[in-house]
Amino acid sequence: xxxxxxxxxxxxxxxxxxxxxxxxxxxxxxxxxxxxxxxxxxxxxxxxxxxxxxxxxxxxxxxxxxxxxxxxxxxxxxxxxxxxxxxx
Numbered sequence: 001x002x003x004x005x006x007x008x009x010x011x012x013x014x015x016x017x018x019x020x021x022x023x024x025x026x027x028x029x030x031x032x033x034x035x036x037x038x039x040x041x042x043x044x045x046x047x048x049x050x051x052x053x054x055x056x057x058x059x060x061x062x063x064x065x066x067x068x069x070x071x072x073x074x075x076x077x078x079x080x081x082x083x084x085x086x087x088x
Contacts (some may be wrong), residue, residue, distance in 0.1 A: 003027065003028045004025045004026065004027060004028075005025070005026055005027070005028055005031045006023050006024075006025065006026075007023070007024050007025065007026035007030070007031045008022055008023055009022050009023070009024060009047065009054065009058060010022055010046065011045075011046070014046070020058060020059060020060040020061070021058050021059065021060075022058060023058060024054065024058050030052070033050055033052075
């Protein structure tokens with residue numbers, strides 16, 4: 001999407017925080033569907049109230065080098081399991 005915004009999963013007006021576990025990116029249309037306008041913060045709704053769900057759980061970003069290492073470890077574990085099956 002061309003225009004992404006930061007969206008608070010739990011709106012700040014409802015006690016949500018501006019932290020990694022409560023902030024996701026959303027297109028302008030989806031973000032604005034939670035509230036009438038920026039000035040109407042008290043009426044902002046939660047995702048489940050408008051029939052939306054998160055695609056992934058928000059989390060702190062990972063340094064690219066750590067992300068590659070993590071992917072490499074996951075690949076190695078899967079490769080090991082495929083090469084050394086365990087019969088129960």
